[in-house]
Amino acid sequence: SSGINAEWPLRPGVIVNIGLYKMDLLQEEGIKLFRNSFGDQESFCFSFAPGRVNLIGEHTDYNNGYVFPMALRDLGTLVVGRKTETDHISLATSASVEPKTFTYVKGGDIPQWARYVIGVVKKFEELTGLSVSIDAAIVSNLPMGAGLSSSASLEVSFFSFLEETYNKFCPKLDKIKACQSAEHEYAGVPCGIMDQFIATLGEKRKKYRLRLCVDTTA
Numbered sequence: 001s002s003g004i005n006a007e008w009p010l011r012p013g014v015i016v017n018i019g020l021y022k023m024d025l026l027q028e029e030g031i032k033l034f035r036n037s038f039g040d041q042e043s044f045c046f047s048f049a050p051g052r053v054n055l056i057g058e059h060t061d062y063n064n065g066y067v068f069p070m071a072l073r074d075l076g077t078l079v080v081g082r083k084t085e086t087d088h089i090s091l092a093t094s095a096s097v098e099p100k101t102f103t104y105v106k107g108g109d110i111p112q113w114a115r116y117v118i119g120v121v122k123k124f125e126e127l128t129g130l131s132v133s134i135d136a137a138i139v140s141n142l143p144m145g146a147g148l149s150s151s152a153s154l155e156v157s158f159f160s161f162l163e164e165t166y167n168k169f170c171p172k173l174d175k176i177k178a179c180q181s182a183e184h185e186y187a188g189v190p191c192g193i194m195d196q197f198i199a200t201l202g203e204k205r206k207k208y209r210l211r212l213c214v215d216t217t218a
Helices: 027-038 111-130 150-164 174-188 194-201
Strands: 016-018 044-056 070-082 089-093 101-104 134-140
Touching: 027 044, 027 070, 027 089, 027 101, 027 134, 044 150, 070 150, 070 194, 089 111, 101 111, 111 150, 111 174, 134 150, 150 174, 150 194, 174 194
Parallel strands: 089 134
Antiparallel strands: 016 044, 044 070, 070 134, 089 101
16 A cells, blocks of 8 residues: 555545555445445545535635635545546445446436536546546545535545546646536536635645635636
8 A cells, every 4th residue: 555644534545455454434435335336356546525614705706705615624525446447437426316326428328416527537538638447436424415515525536536546646726627617517517616626725724715816617
């Protein structure tokens, strides 16, 4: 294994050999879902991105106003997966959605929950010139629709997973914009950029006072 850190949550993109590391419950849930969906593996790529709360400034991030977000250290989205040679993007989720498993076929229908992920994959491919082929399981302890930014947590976690899996790392601002663009173009949600920003850049014991003076809905 590489980059092991005993402190939870793992930094985005940590490679973990499960025989050497005591798993957190969310990690255990992710590994179980992955194995049930894709078969036994001893090594995985893990990536975690947090949810967030915004202390002041709701809906001002796309109106050139101030916001004051804070990442949630123990609440977020975990991706567990591996690179494959199948030329497919195969996904499994523990969320209360249907279908719970999905394999992307170009030109085929995409369930709404998977649109966030496929959008991120497409944006990653555009930025890197790579062609993605992966199996991935997605678990989260963030309640959906509770105002804790579960969608940005999913996008940033999955982008980080792709970066580590393919050993191709993008500038953080490019990553933030790519995740926002994926939500616009594939999920059909005209969100601002605050959620992806804090999910990418949030650090322990830090809050961010931001004035977003760019057109974040473009």
